């Protein structure tokens with residue numbers, strides 16, 4: 001990625017034809033370039049405008065041909081716009097920034113961008129505005145990553161969590177943990193340098209509880225990532241069961257539309273069908289599969305194999321059973337194969353059930369996270385199923401507003417690495433290892449945590465993170 005201090009520009013909005021589009025310019029020459037393409041209705045030059053101000057005017061380009069339809073012979077008006085001036089450091093990038101709000105047509109937006117580029121800006125790379133915000137110290141790396149997460153958020157939970165991260169929730173937590181590590185390391189280093197005045201006698205009695213606090217905080221953060229990531233990215237949910245149990249009907253009921261084909265012919269679903277279902281902050285990446293049975297039908301057999309594969313990769317299995325048939329041996333065989341997964345047994349067709357005693361008899365005790373009776377036909381029990389899914393994944397820290405929830409895999413890996421180093425410190429203390437050795441692991445933990453917020457992060461890693469951004473962000 002080009003990291004020079006040149007002035008960059010890009011269209012920040014989706015080029016789909018909309019009410020308005022925004023073209024952003026950032027860098028030392030942003031104001032000069034804006035002066036060349038923008039004529040304020042008041043005649044003001046950019047330098048005379050307030051540090052943080054909005055101005056009405058026109059985007060104009062010079063013309064030499066006779067088809068000039070603009071204001072006078074020398075310029076052609078391309079659009080009527082609003083221009084926002086943000087003087088450094090009071091901007092997203094901490095550089096001089098101009099935003100041009102133009103009409104939302106694809107052609108007009110592209111023409112304005114071309115004009116801006118012709119007048120000295122360079123087309124930005126994906127994520128380059130946010131990268132500059134990071135390089136110029138306005139946000140740390142965890143906050144920059146929160147920006148992508150906000151853009152990609154699929155649920156209110158994911159959005160809320162990303163906003164907390166953008167406000168610096170992870171940064172603050174990491175800084176506090178690093179402070180505990182560095183202050184103790186600094187003391188040890190000072191004592192080693194000046195043993196006559198600073199004593200390490202009994203210091204490990206003080207160090208051990210401190211390291212145990214750090215360890216417990218790290219454990220909490222790592223634990224939050226298990227469900228946090230799933231909730232952020234969506235819970236991969238596989239609907240499994242025997243043919244005709246009502247799997248496709250359940251998918252339709254959750255989606256509240258007739259998406260999958262439903263018939264009373266066993267073996268209706270052949271291929272896997274993927275859909276996203278969202279309800280009260282939960283995102284399910286849901287897969288309807290072919291009913292599992294031994295079959296000679298070549299196509300159905302492929303479908304059954306695919307179903308088994310999808311089940312292996314799922315975070316949650318909704319195992320559908322026809323309540324009136326009850327669980328049979330084949331069901332138990334399948335359930336045994338997937339026993340390590342989070343499974344909810346969904347007893348379907350409750351509307352056909354002939355009576356509660358009869359029903360209870362048919363529900364065998366199987367090892368699962370829970371079971372629920374539903375009717376995909378009438379919708380009975382669907383809310384109960386949704387609540388069950390929610391409580392299965394939203395527990396402990398996930399529901400506590402104050403707690404930091406780790407949703408980023410990079411952060412999780414660094415936390416695990418920091419935890420291993422802190423584990424080494426604690427076992428080192430218990431084994432009576434000398435303090436100078438302990439500081440090696442303390443500094444390893446300190447550095448791993450630093451990489452979460454972007455300290456001592458190599459350029460290529462930062463480049464990789466920002467490449468995931470969209471254009472203009």
Ligand SMILES: Nc1nc2c(ncn2[C@@H]2O[C@H](COP(=O)(O)OP(=O)(O)OP(=O)(O)O)[C@@H](O)[C@H]2O)c(=O)[nH]1
Nearest residue numbers: 243244245246247248249267268269291349376377
């Ligand atoms: N009465 C009643 N019928 C249902 C219910 N759910 C599904 N059915 C019926 O059961 C039959 C099978 O439903 P599907 O949803 O196609 O079953 P499936 O498990 O996807 O079947 P395959 O794709 O063949 O494996 C259809 O005739 C549905 O109308 C329910 O809750 N109540």
Ligand SMILES: [Mg+2]
Nearest residue numbers: 247248268269
């Ligand atoms: Mg089906």
